[in-house]
Amino acid sequence: MLYLQTFIDALMIGGVYSVIAVGLSLIFGVMRVINWSHGESLMVSMLIALYMNQYTPLDPYVIMLIVGAVMFVYGYVLQSVVISRILSRETDREPISCLLFTAGLGMVMSYSVQIIFGSKQVMAQTKYNGRALHMGDLVVSLPKLIAFIIAVVAVAALWTFLQKSEYGRAIRATSQNRSVATLMGISEKRVYSVSFAIGTMLVGLAGGMLIPYFSVYPTVGSVFSNKSFIIVVLGGKGSVPGALLGGLIVGLIEKFGALFFSESVAQIIVFLMFIAILLFKPTGLLSKDKG
Amino acid sequence: MKKFLAIILTLAMALSLVACGGDKPEESAKPEESAKTEESAKTEESSGADVYKIGVVLPMTGGSARMGELQYEGMKLFAEHYNEAIGGIQSLGGAKIELVLADSTGDPATGASEAERLINNEKVDALAGPYNSSVGAVMQPIAEKYGVPFTVTNCTADNVQMTEGELKYTFRPNHSNSSNVGAILDCLAFLQEKDSSVDLSSFAIIYENTDWGNSCVDTYAAALEAAGYEMKICESFESGSADFSTIVNKIKNSGAGFIMPCMYVSDAVLFMNQYTEYGLDNALIWAGGGILTDDFITSVGDLANNQITLNGWCVDTMAESNDPELCDWLSERCKEDTGSELNENVANGWIGVATLIQAVEDAGTKDKDAVAAAMKALDLGRDSLALLLHAYEGIKMGEKETWDGSGVMQNQNIYSAGIMTQIVDGQIRQIYPDWSGNPLVWPVA
Numbered sequence: 001m002l003y004l005q006t007f008i009d010a011l012m013i014g015g016v017y018s019v020i021a022v023g024l025s026l027i028f029g030v031m032r033v034i035n036w037s038h039g040e041s042l043m044v045s046m047l048i049a050l051y052m053n054q055y056t057p058l059d060p061y062v063i064m065l066i067v068g069a070v071m072f073v074y075g076y077v078l079q080s081v082v083i084s085r086i087l088s089r090e091t092d093r094e095p096i097s098c099l100l101f102t103a104g105l106g107m108v109m110s111y112s113v114q115i116i117f118g119s120k121q122v123m124a125q126t127k128y129n130g131r132a133l134h135m136g137d138l139v140v141s142l143p144k145l146i147a148f149i150i151a152v153v154a155v156a157a158l159w160t161f162l163q164k165s166e167y168g169r170a171i172r173a174t175s176q177n178r179s180v181a182t183l184m185g186i187s188e189k190r191v192y193s194v195s196f197a198i199g200t201m202l203v204g205l206a207g208g209m210l211i212p213y214f215s216v217y218p219t220v221g222s223v224f225s226n227k228s229f230i231i232v233v234l235g236g237k238g239s240v241p242g243a244l245l246g247g248l249i250v251g252l253i254e255k256f257g258a259l260f261f262s263e264s265v266a267q268i269i270v271f272l273m274f275i276a277i278l279l280f281k282p283t284g285l286l287s288k289d290k291g
Numbered sequence: 292m293k294k295f296l297a298i299i300l301t302l303a304m305a306l307s308l309v310a311c312g313g314d315k316p317e318e319s320a321k322p323e324e325s326a327k328t329e330e331s332a333k334t335e336e337s338s339g340a341d342v343y344k345i346g347v348v349l350p351m352t353g354g355s356a357r358m359g360e361l362q363y364e365g366m367k368l369f370a371e372h373y374n375e376a377i378g379g380i381q382s383l384g385g386a387k388i389e390l391v392l393a394d395s396t397g398d399p400a401t402g403a404s405e406a407e408r409l410i411n412n413e414k415v416d417a418l419a420g421p422y423n424s425s426v427g428a429v430m431q432p433i434a435e436k437y438g439v440p441f442t443v444t445n446c447t448a449d450n451v452q453m454t455e456g457e458l459k460y461t462f463r464p465n466h467s468n469s470s471n472v473g474a475i476l477d478c479l480a481f482l483q484e485k486d487s488s489v490d491l492s493s494f495a496i497i498y499e500n501t502d503w504g505n506s507c508v509d510t511y512a513a514a515l516e517a518a519g520y521e522m523k524i525c526e527s528f529e530s531g532s533a534d535f536s537t538i539v540n541k542i543k544n545s546g547a548g549f550i551m552p553c554m555y556v557s558d559a560v561l562f563m564n565q566y567t568e569y570g571l572d573n574a575l576i577w578a579g580g581g582i583l584t585d586d587f588i589t590s591v592g593d594l595a596n597n598q599i600t601l602n603g604w605c606v607d608t609m610a611e612s613n614d615p616e617l618c619d620w621l622s623e624r625c626k627e628d629t630g631s632e633l634n635e636n637v638a639n640g641w642i643g644v645a646t647l648i649q650a651v652e653d654a655g656t657k658d659k660d661a662v663a664a665a666m667k668a669l670d671l672g673r674d675s676l677a678l679l680l681h682a683y684e685g686i687k688m689g690e691k692e693t694w695d696g697s698g699v700m701q702n703q704n705i706y707s708a709g710i711m712t713q714i715v716d717g718q719i720r721q722i723y724p725d726w727s728g729n730p731l732v733w734p735v736a
Contacts, residue, residue, distance in 0.1 A: 002540060002544055005540050006536075006537055006540065009534070009536035009537060009540070012536075013533065013534045013536070016533075017533075110352075111352070114351075114352060114356070118357075118360065118629070118630070119351065119352070119356035119357045119359070119360045120357055120586055120630070121356075121357050121556040121557045121560070121581075121584075121586045121590070122586055122589055122590050123560050123564075123590035123591070125590075125592055129564060129592075130564045130567035130568055130594065131568065132568040132569065132570070134570065139568065139569050139570065141536070141565070141568045142568075213561070213564055213565075214533075214557075214561065215556065215557040215560045215561065215586075215590055217354075217356070217357070217556075217557060218352065218356070219352060219353055219354065219356070219531075220557070222531070223531045223532075223533050224533065227533070254534070254537075255534075255536070255537050258537035258538065259537050259540075259541070262526050262527050262528070263526065263527065263528035263529065263532065263535075263537070263538060264500045264527045264528060264529055267529050
């Protein structure tokens with residue numbers, strides 16, 4: 001029973017990791033930009049959700065959708081106004097200046113929040129806090145179950161969009177070869193803006209769904225962003241199903257590692273796996289990228 | 292375009308430097324009075340009047356930032372009170388206290404480099420801080436190497452005050468983990484006596500993998516085992532955990548009587564919620580840390596009620612204060628500045644800097660060796676300003692054995708001791724040592 005419970009817990013937390021990582025993966029896959037402000041975007045999303053929860057009567061999951069929309073607009077504007085200008089000067093396949101820019105942006109976001117809101121560590125009070133489904137001896141955390149379902153639906157919807165829609169094909173074409181895609185009449189800048197916006201929207205959704213069980217504070221993003229980078233490398237940079245698989249694998253390693261050893265040892269195992277992937281399968285499990 | 296990029300990156304770096312190493316007063320000071328004090332302190336400095344510079348190393352960002360902010364509040368309010376109401380350090384002709392804040396981020400390497408920067412670049416006269424035991428442990432040899440008086444605040448791990456040779460410059464006015472052991476054991480016996488139907492014969496300890504967390508295991512868990520309590524689970528985790536479900540399940544299946552969590556705010560909130568989700572009903576005896584902040588109580592709501600925790604200070608401790616009016620002022624200012632009630636972190640910030648300044652008054656000089664010698668010779672009674680908030684019998688730096696007699700802490704306030712408290716109706720109240728009007732709720736439903 002303990003193993004089954006651990007398996008369920010692993011799936012739940014793995015789903016959360018996936019939805020946070022998939023946005024990062026998409027942005028990298030299409031634009032080759034490593035968004036170092038990903039964790040801080042999550043933190044800002046959580047903060048917006050926290051205040052909306054405090055000052056409006058809306059359900060946290062309705063708030064989550066609003067935050068997702070807000071972050072979509074944020075991502076679109078950020079890419080089309082700022083990042084596109086930096087990117088247009090880059091000739092490298094993986095632009096270093098964008099990496100530096102997003103790292104700087106992340107620091108600005110984190111310290112600005114600290115200065116404006118202080119270092120409080122607060123969790124939203126919602127009707128979902130501390131609630132769980134009890135099935136015999138098995139327990140499933142309600143906010144995490146909802147988060148898992150949202151994660152799977154979001155990843156599936158994104159995958160379908162990328163595979164089946166006209167615009168999704170345009171995004172994939174641009175990710176494969178931006179010069180050829182431009183020659184085919186695809187607006188590279190618009191594709192990048194939409195991709196970046198989808199990436200930040202997913203982080204917005206993740207931020208909204210985290211608030212019923214996770215505290216908000218200026219550096220909360222680092223709790224998840226480090227794992228997101230591992231998941232993206234594990235699943236394959238740019239692979240949407242890879243991000244889902246990577247998240248679930250990290251969840252399983254963490255939970256079973258903690259069961260057999262300890263939480264601290266489990267984290268070591270996760271990082272050892274990260275090193276092993278970089279050494280033996282640098283393209284990740286599901287990426288078609290040849291590296 | 293390059294120009295634009297350069298501006299953005301410069302802005303980012305400048306902001307991060309301000310937040311990492313800058314003076315917090317400019318960033319966080321909201322109240323007008325505080326601004327006035329800083330202004331007057333700067334005016335005094337620029338007009339040539341003497342100042343006593345204390346380099347404060349605290350976590351202002353990272354997982355323990357909230358505790359760092361509150362600890363700094365205690366130091367800042369002491370400096371403000373001393374500069375304005377008392378007129379500065381009398382034996383130095385009214386020299387003003389100036390706090391120079393540096394952010395350790397809770398990381399030992401950062402804390403060490405910031406301490407060295409404060410000593411070498413800022414030329415501080417003394418050091419104070421740094422809340423986290425792991426940072427305190429690396430700052431201690433730096434203070435000793437440079438011969439700078441260092442008043443340790445919080446950092447309850449025994450090893451902060453332990454070294455092979457003689458500790459000359461590092462002093463800890465507040466309690467250590469070893470000095471808390473008696474409170475924990477006595478309180479457990481007290482609770483068991485009050486209701487023998489609650490199983491307190493065995494325990495699970497969950498601790499963050501830091502010096503403080505490890506020290507909790509080395510002292511509390513070891514002392515509990517030595518006293519006959521069976522340890523069923525001893526689990527570590529990395530601070531800033533994303534999930535405690537496996538640990539909670541292990542405890543659930545272990546048959547442990549009570550649980551002792553050793554963790555800071557965000558972890559404590561997450562653990563408390565998962566404890567509830569998984570339907571655990573074990574008694575919780577917290578080892579202090581994050582539970583002692585308002586943020587914990589605000590975040591977990593009613594779940595906070597009746598939680599029992601080790602503590603160094605609570606509002607009841609202040610009942611025998613030597614200056615209730617000043618306590619009220621402090622309480623109001625703390626609420627105004629930080630949005631928090633007074634708590635252990637604020638109180639330990641106050642006692643740390645107040646003890647150091649008393650030693651400077653006694654020394655009558657800024658000479659570091661003289662101040663350290665005065666610190667060593669301190670013997671303060673209940674009427675001391677340093678003991679405004681704490682209920683310690685006094686402050687006297689001396690040698691104190693670790694709980695099991697295996698080592699000796701040097702320059703440890705021999706009168707310091709922990710208390711046990713309980714959150715009752717959102718207020719942290721003292722339940723042990725026994726108190727008239729003790730509000731204990733036991734067993735916890």
